[in-house]
Amino acid sequence: MEIRSLENIDPEILFYAFQRAFAEYEMQLDKSELLAMLKRRGFRRDLSFGAFDGDDIVSFTFNGIGDFDEVLTAYDTGTGTLKNYQGQGLATSVFNYSIPYLKKAGVHNYLLEVLQHNKSAVSVYKKIGFTVVREFFYFRQKIEAITLLAKSSNFNIKPIDIFEYTEIETFWDFKPSWQNSIESIRRSFDNFICTGVFSEDKLIGYCVFEPGSGDIIQLAVNKEHRRKGAGTLLLQHIIETRQTDAIKIINTDINCESMTAFLKSVNIEPVGKQYEMIKRL
Incomplete structure (x- = not known):
């Protein structure tokens, strides 16, 4: 297993990884919808990272970069792990690996949104230092x-x-x-x-x-x-x-x-x- 940047990864491969990681979700995105979402959220491939098993992306975080509250901020545009690789802490490892690179790029805050009923994800984020800022309806x-x-x-x-x-x-x-x-x-x-x-x-x-x-x-x-x-x-x-x-x-x-x-x-x-x-x- 190796963690590295997604900078040189073809968009088709990124979409395939995203599609597999979220295969069981009710709402599905096609390739054009995913690319539109990533553009809107400020996706930066060079500051996004994945865990690779050979040539396969098995866990990833797509990071957006931009100003938020006048502070350069990274935003979790999408984090996913393939079903057979879940429970191994890969998402946390990918996140921890990314921190030095984000800091070097001048990023001071990391922002994300998480569904409240996803209690396991909320627990993980709190353990690695995230605090709740606001609650949202959708x-x-x-x-x-x-x-x-x-x-x-x-x-x-x-x-x-x-x-x-x-x-x-x-x-x-x-x-x-x-x-x-x-x-x-x-x-x-x-x-x-x-x-x-x-x-x-x-x-x-x-x-x-x-x-x-x-x-x-x-x-x-x-x-x-x-x-x-x-x-x-x-x-x-x-x-x-x-x-x-x-x-x-x-x-x-x-x-x-x-x-x-x-x-x-x-x-x-x-x-x-x-x-x-x-x-x-």
């Missing part, structure tokens, strides 16, 4: 089950470039997670639809949406204009432009009662919870 609902109540609205919607509107951060109730951050949107901007809702000529809300996956990356309304139909108008636009039979909203802060209440009001219920965890390197 939501998913079939389109036909969403119950939008029509509201009279004097608002209008149109496409926007969110980078031209510095005020959008004042609409937030919580800072977006890594995969939903402004930096992640910038990396994969061409994959997203960005829509603003306006009262006359004033932007009062917006959404960033990936029609190919049904993923709502950001959705926020100015606090002074909530409960007036702006959020519903944005959600209706998302439903009309999506290319999937369901939509999902991953990583809303569990303490954000306004977002939870809005989604539940249209019958989009949480289907699980995650921890956001961090380790100082």
Whole structure:
């Protein structure tokens, strides 16, 4: 068994390893979906590592690198181990091997998200020094089950470039997670639809949406204009432009009662919870 960088590994081989490691998961990604996910999350092959049995990748961690809270941070974009190699501590070994290389690259923090019901993974992360920062809901609902109540609205919607509107951060109730951050949107901007809702000529809300996956990356309304139909108008636009039979909203802060209440009001219920965890390197 040898642990080494994934820098010179062909994307086809990385996809094959990912596919085998997550073969029993309910949600499957094809190659193009995986590559899109890695791009959005800032994947760096040169700072990602795997355990090799001969030429086979049997355990791996795909690391994204970027600024988070103004600190250069590594993000666990995907960690997996083949079924026959589980229980040997390979994921921990790969992680420990990566630390000196990440530090040399100027990385100060390591960030990840883990499903709360995956208690064994949570336990391992705590043992190697990770602490819980936030708790997230994730939501998913079939389109036909969403119950939008029509509201009279004097608002209008149109496409926007969110980078031209510095005020959008004042609409937030919580800072977006890594995969939903402004930096992640910038990396994969061409994959997203960005829509603003306006009262006359004033932007009062917006959404960033990936029609190919049904993923709502950001959705926020100015606090002074909530409960007036702006959020519903944005959600209706998302439903009309999506290319999937369901939509999902991953990583809303569990303490954000306004977002939870809005989604539940249209019958989009949480289907699980995650921890956001961090380790100082």
